[in-house]
Amino acid sequence: MNGFWSLLERDLILAARHKTEVLTGLFFMVVVASLFPLAIGPEMTLLKRIAPGVLWIGALLSTLLGLPRLFEGDWRDGSLEQMALSPVGLVPLVCAKITAHWVLSGLPLVLLAPVLSLQFDLSSELQGTLMLGLLLGTPVLSSLGAIGAALTLGVRGGGVLLSLLVLPLFVPVLVFGAGAIEAQAAGLGVQAHLSVLSAMLLLSVFLSPFACAAALQVALD
Amino acid sequence: MNAVASLFEVVDLSAQRGEQWLFENIGFTLHSGGWLQVQGDNGSGKTTLLRMLAGLSRCSSGTIRWGENNIRDEPQVFHSALIYLGHQLGLKEEMSALENLRVASHLAQQSFDPSRAHQALSGLGLGGREHLALRFLSQGQKRRVALAKLMTLKASLWILDEPFVALDTQGLAVLVGAIQDHLRRGGLLIYTSHQSVDLGDIPGWTLRLSA
DSSP states (O other): OOOHHHHHHHHHHHHHSSSHHHHHHHHHHHHHHHHHHHHHOOHHHHHHHHHHHHHHHHHHHHHHHHHHHHHHHHHTTTHHHHHHOOOTTTHHHHHHHHHHHIIIHHHHHHOOOHHHHHHTTTOHHHHHHHHEEEHHHHEEEEEHHHHHHTTTTTTTTHHHHHHHOOOOOHHHHHHHHHHHHHHHHOOOSSHHHHHHHHHHHHHHHHHHHHHHHHHHHHOOO | OOTTOOEEEEEEEEEETEEEOOOOOOEEEOTTEEEEEEEEEETHHHHHHHHHHHHHHHOHHHHEEETTTEETTSSHHHHHHHEEESOOOOOOSSHHHHHHHHHHHHHHHHHOOHHHHHHHHHHHOOOOOOOOOGGGGGGHHHHHHHHHHHHHHSSEEEESTTTTTTTTHHHHHHHHHHHHHHHHHEEEEEEEEESOOTTOOEEEEEEEEEO
């Protein structure tokens, strides 16, 4: 477990020394979410209707923004080799990388969501659902995205390929995440949507490190 | 160090690049305290061989055993006994030498001893620069930080790809001293080098790969 925490700490230290990389993703989210109210104008009913979709698409794209760099730095400077040769094993170390990615890209989105949703006039209950949905959904985005990042490692123009590979996989998260807010706005329960999101969370968090580790082994071979 | 485990055995190892065989049927046994230098022209497969021996690359055929076991079957046992230094140093430019060594120790599942790390770094002429981010160091100094791993981590097998590159005479002397200590303690060493470096009276082998 020591190796896991040490690598997580290392990635957070590196992010703290390279603040721009983290902040671009967040600013991207803020800008995207602010453009819609500006473009559509102050029509509250329309804004309220599109809010879940806009905020979730913003979260998706801002997660995607940091993904190409997830393993690239470590791959370039040989740290990935050392990780593959660590007795800790590649799977726990990949878990640490994914956790760091979520802490730096997903968690800030969860905290930022209520502020952004003010522009869409979402009620406090709907904001709660949005946050809960993002809390369950963003780790899925990070762990599925990591598989794409591992598969496209070292590929020319890998960034675009990564988006094409990963965005379709994000669709279920988008559907159920945005669907939860719509269901609540319509007066239906959110339990079903959140349960499906939780199921996706468990599956992806459990399985993706193995898939990533296998893909990284191939990239190193 | 376990006497039984300190045995590195390679049987009939072959590597293929596309249609071409880089090398075929390489075999050797390295016992405690033994070293092997891999020689060969550029492109003869030295790095490929070393990466295979470290377990990074898959071999086309053949087996590599550490102690009794194939390294593919027991990778954790093998990797906890191994230090591999490749062309890329595996260090983070934004972090200091000490921070890099601390992460390296934890990745090797060993406890980090700051005084030992300080000692290793000052032995390599990096005293006073332990807390400086690596991007402020020169290429040779960065290599020295990577070499400080050899002195701070405990491992019985060292696999070093061109360890003497970019080192000045003083750095070279320190590294050769560290290698001799390692071998006298019963460690094993496999390395590639274009330079001929005198490892003293410790007997070893040379493997020549032809392109």
